[in-house]
Amino acid sequence: MFYWRSTSPAGPPPVELGFTGRSAARGREPYAGLNLGGHVGDDPGDVEANREALAGELGVTRERLLFMDQVHGAEVVEVTGPWAGEPPAADAIVTRRPGLALAVLVADCVPVLLHDDDAGVVGAVHAGRPGLLAGVVPAAVAAMRELGARTLSATVGPSVCGRCYEVPAAMSAAAAAAAPAAAARSWTGTPAIDVAAGVVEQLVAAGARVEWVAGCTRESDDLYSYRRDGRTGRFAGVVVRREVAA
Numbered sequence: 001m002f003y004w005r006s007t008s009p010a011g012p013p014p015v016e017l018g019f020t021g022r023s024a025a026r027g028r029e030p031y032a033g034l035n036l037g038g039h040v041g042d043d044p045g046d047v048e049a050n051r052e053a054l055a056g057e058l059g060v061t062r063e064r065l066l067f068m069d070q071v072h073g074a075e076v077v078e079v080t081g082p083w084a085g086e087p088p089a090a091d092a093i094v095t096r097r098p099g100l101a102l103a104v105l106v107a108d109c110v111p112v113l114l115h116d117d118d119a120g121v122v123g124a125v126h127a128g129r130p131g132l133l134a135g136v137v138p139a140a141v142a143a144m145r146e147l148g149a150r151t152l153s154a155t156v157g158p159s160v161c162g163r164c165y166e167v168p169a170a171m172s173a174a175a176a177a178a179a180p181a182a183a184a185r186s187w188t189g190t191p192a193i194d195v196a197a198g199v200v201e202q203l204v205a206a207g208a209r210v211e212w213v214a215g216c217t218r219e220s221d222d223l224y225s226y227r228r229d230g231r232t233g234r235f236a237g238v239v240v241r242r243e244v245a246a
């Protein structure tokens with residue numbers, strides 16, 4: 001089920017971090033392999049079954065696995081419990097509550113998981129090219145600090161790499177203006193963007209300790225890639241702080 005998974009050792013209570021993959025024998029093409037994204041054309045029943053399976057794997061009930069209505073903005077929402085209705089339009093969610101699994105959906109964009117194991121604050125961020133420019137990552141870090149985070153760690157998941165993300169020259173220049181590390185060249189030497197490198201630069205500037213998980217979505221069949229496949233599913237980055245056993 002997981003492309004990469006880790007338990008932060010600084011607990012108790014431990015913080016579970018993970019990025020799902022496509023290896024699970026679930027669903028139908030072009031979504032086969034644990035598609036967790038709604039609104040991408042997949043059967044809603046299949047998506048819900050996959051979300052249920054992920055919740056079970058994380059040891060939380062389905063209503064405590066929280067997805068956002070991602071809109072490529074910089075809105076950060078603090079979560080205190082299961083959604084009362086539809087998920088809010090946001091690209092980052094943060095919480096101080098244990099036992100809430102925060103999820104970000106991607107298929108080339110950069111999924112970022114934030115955690116302060118001492119303060120017990122966790123967050124999930126959706127950072128694509130617009131999010132990099134809008135500053136969703138610094139906004140999420142600021143929200144984490146408002147909730148008490150001090151020694152902040154960030155786990156940056158797999159995304160489309162700079163060489164696979166060719167764009168018009170003006171678009172590449174705009175990304176480089178927002179974060180110089182995002183400047184890149186494609187496999188054929190044309191202007192490109194390394195969104196993840198720009199995100200990492202923003203995280204380091206915000207004082208976070210960064211762990212960067214290897215992998216390019218476009219180059220790995222274990223991950224969903226919109227650039228490679230067009231119509232396809234979404235994988236998730238998830239973070240949850242376990243509840244302390246009584």
Ligand SMILES: [Zn+2]
Nearest residue numbers: 161164216219
């Ligand atoms: Zn690549």
